[in-house]
Amino acid sequence: MTSIPKTPSRYRSRSDAKTPLTPSMISAxxxxxxxxxxxxxxxxxxxPFITKSxxxxxxxxxAGGGIAISDSxxxxxxxxxxxxxxxxxxxDVVSRDYLPPTSQPRPELKRSRSTPATRERTQSxxxxxxxxxxxxxxxxxxxxxxxxxxxxxxxxxGHTARLAAATGxxxxxxxxxxxxAPPASSSDSTLSQQRELARPLYGRPGELPxxxxxxxxxxxxxxxxxxxxxxxxxxxxDFYLNLVSWSIQNIVxxxxxxxxxxxxxxxxxxxxxxxxxEGTYVSSVDFSNDGAYLGIGLGTGExxxxxxxxxxxxxxxxxxxxxxxxxxxxxxxxSSGCGDGSIWHHDVRVPRHKVMELLGHTGEVCGxxxxxxxxxxxxxxxxxxxxxxxxxxxxVTDGARGQAKWxxxxxxxxxxxxxxxxxxxxxxxxxxxxNDATIxxxxxxxxxxxxxxxxxxxxxxxIWSPHKKEIxxxxxxxxxxxxxxxxxxxxxxxxxxxxxxxxxxxxAVGPAGDVVCTGAGDENLKFWRIWEGVGAKKKKEGKERSxxxxxxxxxxxx
Amino acid sequence: xxxxxxxxxxxxxxxxxxxxVTEFFKYAANTILFQRGVYPSDDFxxxxxxxxxxxxxxxxxxxxYLDRILKQVNKWLLTGSVTQLVLAIIxxxxxxxxxxxxxxVNLVEKPADSAEPTPAKPESEIQAEIRYILKQIVSTxxxxxxxxxxxxxxILAYTHDSADVPADEWVDTDPLAIEASKSQxxxxxxxxxxxxxxxxxxxxxxxx
Numbered sequence: 088m089t090s091i092p093k094t095p096s097r098y099r100s101r102s103d104a105k106t107p108l109t110p111s112m113i114s115a116x117x118x119x120x121x122x123x124x125x126x127x128x129x130x131x132x133x134x135p136f137i138t139k140s141x142x143x144x145x146x147x148x149x150a151g152g153g154i155a156i157s158d159s160x161x162x163x164x165x166x167x168x169x170x171x172x173x174x175x176x177x178x179d180v181v182s183r184d185y186l187p188p189t190s191q192p193r194p195e196l197k198r199s200r201s202t203p204a205t206r207e208r209t210q211s212x213x214x215x216x217x218x219x220x221x222x223x224x225x226x227x228x229x230x231x232x233x234x235x236x237x238x239x240x241x242x243x244x245g246h247t248a249r250l251a252a253a254t255g256x257x258x259x260x261x262x263x264x265x266x267x268a269p270p271a272s273s274s275d276s277t278l279s280q281q282r283e284l285a286r287p288l289y290g291r292p293g294e295l296p297x298x299x300x301x302x303x304x305x306x307x308x309x310x311x312x313x314x315x316x317x318x319x320x321x322x323x324x325d326f327y328l329n330l331v332s333w334s335i336q337n338i339v340x341x342x343x344x345x346x347x348x349x350x351x352x353x354x355x356x357x358x359x360x361x362x363x364x365e366g367t368y369v370s371s372v373d374f375s376n377d378g379a380y381l382g383i384g385l386g387t388g389e390x391x392x393x394x395x396x397x398x399x400x401x402x403x404x405x406x407x408x409x410x411x412x413x414x415x416x417x418x419x420x421x422s423s424g425c426g427d428g429s430i431w432h433h434d435v436r437v438p439r440h441k442v443m444e445l446l447g448h449t450g451e452v453c454g455x456x457x458x459x460x461x462x463x464x465x466x467x468x469x470x471x472x473x474x475x476x477x478x479x480x481x482x483v484t485d486g487a488r489g490q491a492k493w494x495x496x497x498x499x500x501x502x503x504x505x506x507x508x509x510x511x512x513x514x515x516x517x518x519x520x521x522n523d524a525t526i527x528x529x530x531x532x533x534x535x536x537x538x539x540x541x542x543x544x545x546x547x548x549x550i551w552s553p554h555k556k557e558i559x560x561x562x563x564x565x566x567x568x569x570x571x572x573x574x575x576x577x578x579x580x581x582x583x584x585x586x587x588x589x590x591x592x593x594x595a596v597g598p599a600g601d602v603v604c605t606g607a608g609d610e611n612l613k614f615w616r617i618w619e620g621v622g623a624k625k626k627k628e629g630k631e632r633s634x635x636x637x638x639x640x641x642x643x644x645x
Numbered sequence: 646x647x648x649x650x651x652x653x654x655x656x657x658x659x660x661x662x663x664x665x666v667t668e669f670f671k672y673a674a675n676t677i678l679f680q681r682g683v684y685p686s687d688d689f690x691x692x693x694x695x696x697x698x699x700x701x702x703x704x705x706x707x708x709x710y711l712d713r714i715l716k717q718v719n720k721w722l723l724t725g726s727v728t729q730l731v732l733a734i735i736x737x738x739x740x741x742x743x744x745x746x747x748x749x750v751n752l753v754e755k756p757a758d759s760a761e762p763t764p765a766k767p768e769s770e771i772q773a774e775i776r777y778i779l780k781q782i783v784s785t786x787x788x789x790x791x792x793x794x795x796x797x798x799x800i801l802a803y804t805h806d807s808a809d810v811p812a813d814e815w816v817d818t819d820p821l822a823i824e825a826s827k828s829q830x831x832x833x834x835x836x837x838x839x840x841x842x843x844x845x846x847x848x849x850x851x852x853x
Contacts, residue, residue, distance in 0.1 A: 260728065260803050260804065260806065261804050261805070261806060261808070261810070261817055262801055262802075262803055262817060262818060262819075262820045263801065263802045263803075263804055263810060263815040263816065263817060263818065264799055264800065264801050264802070264815065264816060264818040265710075265713070265714050265717075265800060265814065265815060266813070266814055266815060266816050267710065268797065268799075269707065269710055269797055269798055269799070269800075270704070270706035270707050270710055271797075
């Protein structure tokens with residue numbers, strides 16, 4: 088007799104009687120679906136009385152598998168009548184309610200001689216599922232076992248051995264873990280700092296915590312949105328140019344390609360001042376100290392002088408061989424920095440305007456600032472050099488003034504950002520370009536470098552706060568940010584990331600010292616209220632100063 | 646005689662093979678930690694390895710930690726004591742195992758009756774296989790469930806009882822298994838050297 092249709096109950100009771108089985112063991116044993124192995128030989132074993140293997144009784148090593156029967160028969164037998172070719176064969180039917188264990192635990196130990204060769208694998212390819220145990224993946228079961236925390240050590244050795252072998256988690260295996268826990272991610276301080284600096288590379292304006300988040304002083308809130316945005320169509324994205332200037336009379340001059348416009352901040356009126364001659368463009372603008380005159384530098388190397396109030400060009404001063412990327416006024420002297428590295432002083436009152444030439448740069452001069460008292464002139468160039476010149480203008484006799492008083496080569500990129508400190512006149516701040524991104528503060532009297540601060544991106548301009556001990560810097564690649572630092576600690580007070588969609592290139596501070604105007608290649612001119620509550624009396628002082636200069640300053644220009 | 650040469654060649658390649666396997670574990674672990682966001686992605690930098698760029702952590706503490714573990718794994722591999730390495734990713738707060746990256750270590754069966762020594766597997770082929778596995782690990786992010794919560798990882802080693810375990814460094818622990826009903830498994834590619842065969846699979850927690 089080959090196949091005896093099994094009646095579960097009968098078998099169960101029989102097996103139960105033989106060995107005390109805990110339900111967990113049953114399920115464990117049920118769950119063993121050992122990976123299929125090649126059947127090297129057909130099942131020849133068999134004790135024909137045993138058609139299905141079951142839990143091994145300790146004594147009787149039931150013949151493995153009882154596969155005298157082919158799989159299909161087995162299935163059929165187990166599942167009731169399954170018609171050949173009938174629907175059940177095509178459906179994936181879990182046809183059995185309960186499947187007594189089919190696989191054979193193989194102990195290395197006991198094996199009665201009488202048992203025929205045990206088959207290691209049984210029913211491996213057959214349908215082992217039954218209603219209660221719908222999956223028989225080995226790993227799952229092993230995992231389940233572990234969760235059930237079957238502790239092999241407390242059970243009897245023979246039993247545990249069989250159990251272990253059956254479940255595929257052999258006893259002689261240990262699961263080890265390193266005694267230390269893995270390090271937390273922010274354990275490295277330099278890395279976390281780097282991470283913070285590198286964050287903008289991966290984020291975009293919306294996502295970034297940006298601006299005043301991590302490092303702001305709680306008491307200091309700087310609005311991260313500009314107070315006002317003006318449209319500046321045609322504003323070029325050129326690092327070396329200086330296209331924005333804000334006069335003491337609260338007028339902003341903006342150069343857009345060839346045209347120059349003035350915007351009166353008090354009234355909000357925009358007027359077109361002038362056009363550059365055909366074929367050239369405006370490369371720099373700068374208001375005189377009293378705000379009455381505007382110097383415009385052109386790409387051809389000419390410097391124009393305009394009367395702001397009248398809106399008229401007063402004179403054109405030519406002679407330079409390259410574009411005039413930067414201008415700076417000192418009373419009646421207008422200094423121009425040229426693309427060929429030369430700096431000329433123009434006395435705007437006299438016909439022969441060129442009164443002095445300073446040659447100290449081998450690269451284009453992009454930063455130029457007179458100190459407020461006119462004693463010194465600072466210049467920065469594309470050759471990464473910062474020069475501090477004696478401000479006295481006149482013939483160079485013995486070369487003493489022909490050379491810069493101090494020449495600083497610490498920067499490793501173009502120095503466009505140059506600013507003198509308003510409250511301590513010997514201090515000069517300079518900032519380097521993309522490669523450098525560092526701010527250095529110098530003592531112009533001794534030439535010493537007092538402070539240095541590395542920033543995350545190229546420094547495009549520096550502004551000292553007129554009323555607070557702070558420095559504002561604007562940046563380009565990659566953060567396009569506006570940052571405010573405390574002085575002298577150089578601790579970051581605030582940061583406005585992505586202040587513009589492109590590099591923040593042109594900056595000017597208002598006469599009141601509270602609003603900063605920034606321009607960028609994204610054709611926007613944004614006004615940021617950085618420093619609030621500027622004392623009213625300071626304003627009055629400023630006004631007085633301006634009125635006095637108009638009396639004693641430039642009175643008439645031919 | 647060819648056959649007498651074979652044993653010595655085997656001994657050399659055993660060490661070379663274990664080094665290869667240990668190195669593979671290092672890069673695989675780094676890749677997994679990066680892809681699954683266990684450590685912030687900025688902590689990783691790219692190096693050239695196996696003919697492609699792989700990400701390795703810059704965090705010194707983590708690097709040292711991994712090196713210590715892998716040094717011991719190397720020793721175990723030499724003696725053949727370790728059978729499985731698991732990198733388990735568990736939730737930081739609830740210690741719930743979310744993923745298990747299981748690497749089986751098997752010894753390549755030498756056909757005992759071969760007269761001539763089998764030709765050594767060229768390094769380029771082994772490297773290619775490793776490349777495939779690493780690429781596959783990277784690609785698993787497409788189906789692995791997204792992990793939002795902060796996680797930590799644990800490396801578990803399944804060794805033989807007889808293995809020489811430095812008691813003060815390695816302790817027996819719970820295997821951090823995912824419940825059977827909630828675990829899904831995907832078998833990944835494997836690679837083999839002349840001596841070892843490494844199979845990889847990832848088991849992840851999947852609700853419903």
